[in-house]
Amino acid sequence: MSARSEILQKIRSVLPPVVDTPASDYQGIEYPDPAAKFAEVLAGVGGQCVRVRTFAEAQAWLEAFEPYKSSGVRLSCVPGVGANSFDLAAVEDPHDLEHVEYVVLPGDVAVAENGAVWVTDAQVPQRVLYFLTQHLALVAPAGRVVSNMHQGYAAVPIGTTHFGAWLSGPSKTADIEQSLVIGAHGATSLVVFLVDEWDGSLA
Numbered sequence: 001m002s003a004r005s006e007i008l009q010k011i012r013s014v015l016p017p018v019v020d021t022p023a024s025d026y027q028g029i030e031y032p033d034p035a036a037k038f039a040e041v042l043a044g045v046g047g048q049c050v051r052v053r054t055f056a057e058a059q060a061w062l063e064a065f066e067p068y069k070s071s072g073v074r075l076s077c078v079p080g081v082g083a084n085s086f087d088l089a090a091v092e093d094p095h096d097l098e099h100v101e102y103v104v105l106p107g108d109v110a111v112a113e114n115g116a117v118w119v120t121d122a123q124v125p126q127r128v129l130y131f132l133t134q135h136l137a138l139v140a141p142a143g144r145v146v147s148n149m150h151q152g153y154a155a156v157p158i159g160t161t162h163f164g165a166w167l168s169g170p171s172k173t174a175d176i177e178q179s180l181v182i183g184a185h186g187a188t189s190l191v192v193f194l195v196d197e198w199d200g201s202l203a
Contacts (some may be wrong), residue, residue, distance in 0.1 A: 005183065028148030034112040035145045035194055042115035045169030046182050048191040055080035058139060058193040061155050062104075067189055069137045071102035077124050078139045079202065081193070094128040102134040106202060107140035107167075107192065112151040116168035117192060118152065120161040123202050127163045131171075136187040138167070142194040 003008075031037040039049035051056045058081045062068045068082075075097075076082030080103030091097060105124055107117035118136050121127040130136065147151050158164070171186030182188055 037112035106139035
């Protein structure tokens with residue numbers, strides 16, 4: 001027996017017994033109006049929630065938004081919202097996206113208690129876009145806003161995409177001289193559009 005095998009065997013011989021995961025009936029906090037609470041919490045962490053009926057309304061709002069108007073390089077993975085300065089499908093190296101200024105990407109489930117939105121790479125060829133852009137807009141179905149993370153995880157299909165993450169607010173840090181810095185290591189602004197007349201499908 002090798003020294004490695006001997007060591008591993010000794011470790012296995014003193015492992016604690018396997019026990020079942022304890023049951024929990026904790027349901028999490030509930031809000032009478034999850035969408036309103038989501039907007040409140042998102043504003044508290046530096047983001048902005050905009051409730052619209054259609055993609056066209058979201059586009060009209062964007063066209064009047066200064067960070068979008070002043071952005072020279074734009075990309076969108078949500079047809080009908082935002083614009084494309086170049087063909088994203090032709091990009092193979094994520095480093096080529098370093099100059100992107102405004103990106104519009106799809107979101108799935110929004111969580112009221114922490115202002116987070118579940119995002120994946122299902123419709124986004126380069127996942128780095130969620131973090132590399134100067135300004136980010138997420139478009140999510142208004143009908144998929146839940147109160148808490150327990151409901152959030154129950155609503156997302158874990159394991160069906162290569163990448164998934166919860167995003168809440170623009171990038172920020174507050175550990176330097178006790179001063180809050182927005183955009184420290186990611187997007188400097190985040191707008192979340194909650195669209196009433198959309199079920200989340202982009203097919």
